[in-house]
Amino acid sequence: MNEIKKLNIDGYKIEISKKVKNGITGTYVDVILEHQHIEHHHEHRNLNDVYSVIDNSSIDEKSKELAKRIFLRVAKAESKVHNKPLEEVHFHEVGAIDSIIDIVGTAILINKINPDKIISSIVNDGYGFIECAHGTMSVPVPATSEIFANSNVKFRQIDIDTELVTPTGAAIIAELATDFITLPAMVTEKIGWGTGSKDLKIPNVLKVYYGDIQEQNENFVVMETNIDDCSGEVLGYTQEKLFQNGALDVFYTPIFMKKNRPAYRLTVMCKKEDMFKLQNIMFRETTTVGIRYRFESRTELGREFEEIDTKYGILRVKKVINNGEIYIYPEYESMKELAEKNNIPLKELYKLDELKAD
Numbered sequence: 001m002n003e004i005k006k007l008n009i010d011g012y013k014i015e016i017s018k019k020v021k022n023g024i025t026g027t028y029v030d031v032i033l034e035h036q037h038i039e040h041h042h043e044h045r046n047l048n049d050v051y052s053v054i055d056n057s058s059i060d061e062k063s064k065e066l067a068k069r070i071f072l073r074v075a076k077a078e079s080k081v082h083n084k085p086l087e088e089v090h091f092h093e094v095g096a097i098d099s100i101i102d103i104v105g106t107a108i109l110i111n112k113i114n115p116d117k118i119i120s121s122i123v124n125d126g127y128g129f130i131e132c133a134h135g136t137m138s139v140p141v142p143a144t145s146e147i148f149a150n151s152n153v154k155f156r157q158i159d160i161d162t163e164l165v166t167p168t169g170a171a172i173i174a175e176l177a178t179d180f181i182t183l184p185a186m187v188t189e190k191i192g193w194g195t196g197s198k199d200l201k202i203p204n205v206l207k208v209y210y211g212d213i214q215e216q217n218e219n220f221v222v223m224e225t226n227i228d229d230c231s232g233e234v235l236g237y238t239q240e241k242l243f244q245n246g247a248l249d250v251f252y253t254p255i256f257m258k259k260n261r262p263a264y265r266l267t268v269m270c271k272k273e274d275m276f277k278l279q280n281i282m283f284r285e286t287t288t289v290g291i292r293y294r295f296e297s298r299t300e301l302g303r304e305f306e307e308i309d310t311k312y313g314i315l316r317v318k319k320v321i322n323n324g325e326i327y328i329y330p331e332y333e334s335m336k337e338l339a340e341k342n343n344i345p346l347k348e349l350y351k352l353d354e355l356k357a358d
Contacts, residue, residue: 001014003059003063003105003108004101004104004105004108006057006058006059007053007054007057007059007100007101007104008053008056008057008058009053009097009100010034011033011034011097012031012032012033012034012097012101013031013032013034014029014030014031014032014101015029015030015032016028016029016030017030019195020195021195021196021199021200021203021204021205022200022202022203022204022205023203024193024195024203024205025193026193026194026195026205026206027192027193027194027195028194028195028196028197029194030197031097031098031101031102033097033098044090044091044096045090045091045096046087046088046089046090046091047071047072047075047086047087047089047091048087049096050071050091050096050099050100051068051071053100054067054068054071054100054104057104059104059108060108060111062111063104063107063108063110063111064107066107066110066111066175067103067104067106067107069175070103070106070107070168070171070172070175071099071103071171073147073150073151073170073171073174073175074099074143074147074167074168074171075089076146076150077142077143077144077146077147077150077167077171078143078167080146081142081143081146098168099168102168102172103168103171103172106172106176110176113210115210117178118176118177118178119177119178119179119180119181119184120173120176120177120179120180121180121181121182121183122154122155122156122180123148123153123154123155123156123165123170123173123180124155124156124157124158124160124164124165125139125140125144125155125156125157125158125163125164125165126139126157126158126160126161126162126163126164127139127157127158127159127160127161128161128162130162130163139157139162139163139164140155140157140163140165140170141163141166141167143167143170144165144166144167144170147167147170147171147174148170148174150174151174151175152174152178152179152180153170153173153174153177153180154180160200160201160202162198162200179219183209184213184214185213185214186209186211186212186213186214187211187212187214188209188210188211189210189211189212190209190210190211191207191208191209191210192206192207192208192210193205193206193207194206194208219271219272219295220248220269220270220271220272220295220296220297220298221269221270221271221272221274221275221293221294221295221296222267222268222269222293222294222296223267223268223269223270223275223278223279223282223291223292223293224265224266224267224268224291224292224293225265225266225282225286225288225290225291225292226255226257226263226264226265226266226288227263227264227265227266227286227287227288228257228261228262228263228264229287230264230286230287230288234285234286235252235264235266235286237285238266238281238282238285238286239252241281241285242268242278242281242282245274245277245278245281246270246271246274246277246278247268247269247270247274247278248269248270248271249267249268249269250266250267250268250269251267252264252265252266252267253265253267266282266286266288268282272295275293279291279293301320301321301322302320302321303318303319303320303321304318304319305317305318305319305331306318306319308354308355309354310338310349310352310354311352312338312341312342312344312349312352313338313341313342314334315330315331315334315335315338315349315352315354316330316331316333316334317329317330317331317334317355318330318331328355330349330350330355335349
């Protein structure tokens with residue numbers, strides 16, 4: 001609440017209460033507009049006006065930027081739906097205050113929690129028609145549909161005759177979630193329960209888990225192809241292009257193919273979302289006509305990069321954490337630079353006391 005006050009806007013109050021939906025108790029947050037603001041609902045704010053409110057506030061910069069990105073998603077959707085330039089898209093005064101509180105409040109809380117990643121179940125919306133400021137609209141409403149269409153959100157309609165996802169909610173989940181899957185294996189620390197205002201035949205409840213994911217889904221791809229008619233220059237260039245476009249690892253293995261032809265097996269490891277982009281590079285740059293692939297899981301240790309001050313100069317290192325133990329590994333390019341600068345053998349840098357973890 002104190003953070004929201006830093007927006008320096010008035011005309012509203014926030015009421016937080018408990019509500020029960022289908023036997024489940026959750027927190028209901030209601031932004032109530034004061035009477036004089038409801039009477040002047042014909043006033044409007046455009047995107048720049050909303051940005052000014054956010055920029056002129058004293059909330060932290062990270063929350064400001066997140067809130068502005070969410071608002072931009074809404075504005076772009078409304079721009080396409082109503083065929084207006086982005087700068088001419090207006091938010092109703094009443095709706096603008098609601099949206100500012102909802103979106104900025106979400107941004108503040110997300111940055112306070114600071115999760116490593118946010119995943120969501122598939123988003124469910126209803127069907128039918130609703131009345132709004134622009135008249136009768138089908139569900140999902142056009143702005144929500146456009147937000148989904150311009151993001152990686154996975155959504156579906158379910159058998160509920162009403163709107164379940166507002167454009168504001170759609171923009172928030174589109175900006176925050178990196179994947180839309182079933183709940184992965186995780187150790188849950190906390191669960192938050194929020195309720196909506198409507199009474200539905202299903203629980204009108206938002207459930208949020210906070211915890212540590214114990215095993216990743218199979219989002220790690222290994223691609224392989226055998227090549228016996230491609231020059232070394234082409235293979236080297238291909239490796240560079242693959243690394244530049246997101247490959248996690250690329251290597252060649254000498255093999256013998258049919259008729260005892262010397263050849264190379266190209267192996268590329270990447271994230272699932274980069275798979276087709278990298279396949280295209282492999283087809284375009286080499287002579288292969290087929291690529292095998294498989295999905296695998298992998299265990300990753302927590303890591304962070306640091307710079308340490310040594311007697312030879314600043315050395316960039318990677319700090320890795322395993323079951324509470326810390327390992328420090330120097331980065332090759334940084335070591336090479338110091339070795340050449342100080343005219344010492346590279347191996348001397350591995351002996352530095354600074355490389356010993358505390």
